[in-house]
Every structure is written in C-alpha cells, then in structure tokens.
Amino acid sequence: MITNDGKIVGSVGGHFKDGKLAKWYDMGITIYETNTWDKHIGSQALKLYITYLFNLFDFPHLGLTTWSGNPRMMHVAEKIGMKQEARIRQVRFYEGKYYDSVQYGILRDEWK
Template identity: 45%
Template sequence: MPGARVSQGERVTLRTVEEEDRAFIQRGSANPEIRIPIGNPVRSRSELGDVAQKEDGNQLLVCLDEAAAGPGAPAEDETTPVGWVGVDDVSYRRPDLAYWLVPEVHGEGYGREMLSLTIEYTFRTYDHPAVGAIVYEFNDASRGVLESLGFEEEGRIRRDRFIDGEYVDTVQYGLLREEWWE
C-alpha cells in the first residue's frame, strides 16, 4: 500500500514506497513489456531487497489517487499504483532517473507528468546542477518523453547491453537545472 504523498500533479501522485509495495514492484519489473525496454533481469521479491529504503536515492510509486486520498497513507481504495520511479546516485554525482509504468496506462500522458514531478522534486531536494537518464536506443517512447521535457542526448555507448537476444546502444540524456526552470 503506497505511503505518504511526496508530490502531486493534475492526474499523477508520487508516493513513498512501503514494504507492502514489493509485490507490485516485482510484478511490474518482471513484466516483459516493462522489463525488456528498461533492460532489467527478472528478480524475485527477495532479490528486490528492502523496497522502502534506498541507500543513495529515492524510490517513489506513481499513483492515480481518488479525490478522497489525503497526504498520508491512503486507504486501499483511494489510490492505484501504476508505476515506479527511482532517483539514484544523489550523494556523489548528478542524480539518474529510472522509471516505468504499467502497460495499461502507456500513451495516456502519465509518463510526462510523472517525470515532471520527479524532476521538480529532485531539483528542490538535492543541490545538483543536472539530472540524467539512460535509455536504450530502441525505446522510442522513453526517448520521446525525455526530449519533450528538454533533456538533451549527451552520449552513446555502442552495443552496451545484451537485451532480448541482441546488443543495443545505451543513450545518456541530461537536463540542466537552469534549462528546467526556464
């Protein structure tokens, strides 16, 4: 069950991840429609570790809240988790964003709103000049949403990862703080 509200947009709410959310995160990250585009191996619930804690960043659930959902932990029928977002490496370099949404909500604009809220949260919480994200070359939807938010392609590692039977390029994106606030 998602925890306290961290940030809220028009349709999407970012909430803290609680231990009870382990099953949702494991189901989502094991789904081939999510796992293959983000390049993650299948992990069991126990391999996920303590989903509520992250040593060097934050994990947030992406939720669709009902009007009655308050800022604290909502009742089960007041929110629906539809994705996950991570903010990694905050203590020693610029934060990297990682994210996914369940396939049932792809193409509905939730990704753009989720990332906008995450970028705002990250720049308000951490004193870094930029945020980054890594995307695989074939993930046009993810690349499109990053570019629509002002991210610039900063580099490419050719044939970096073996995903779904072939080597693919990794594309690094970045967004400077001043570019975001403009």
C-alpha cells in the same frame, strides 16, 4: 510510486553514479502495464520528480539513462526538455540483439 485514478501504475527513482560523493544523480521511470502507456502519465511523473529533486538538492544536473530499444522513454525525455548527452553503442543485450545505452540530462538552468 506513480498513481493514476488511485491505482499504482509505476515507479520512479534513481541512484548516484558517483557513489558516496552523491553529486551525480541518474533517474529512471517504469510504467508497469501497457494499457497505461501513451497516456502522458510517465512524462507528468518525471516532470514532478525532476522539480522535486531540483528543489530538494543543489544539483546543477540531473540524468536519465534508457536504451535504444525503448523509443517511448527517449521521446518522453526529449519532450520534457532533456538533451541526449551520450550514446554508448551496442552495450545493452536483449532478446538476442544489442542496443545502445542512451543518456539524457538537463541542467537546473534549463528546467522550467
């Protein structure tokens, strides 16, 4: 859960892309209400989550997948130091239009 001023405003979580092997973690974040966007809540929560994951697990890499229809999330990923690692073109279909799936990642050694 992500909170702001004592109110739940979003969530952060993820899944293992490699199943039971559990060495390839991909995360995501959701801020529910548009009136809480552009307040740096998402970037702060994502930074805390990445720090938590690197402290909890011995992963060399953490990933985040978003889509080209979400430029705010792409900006957050880049702002906190993640690098765009892959772009799968025109695979996300939303409201009659195709968008790219965009994958970001950061290595433990790159995280400050």
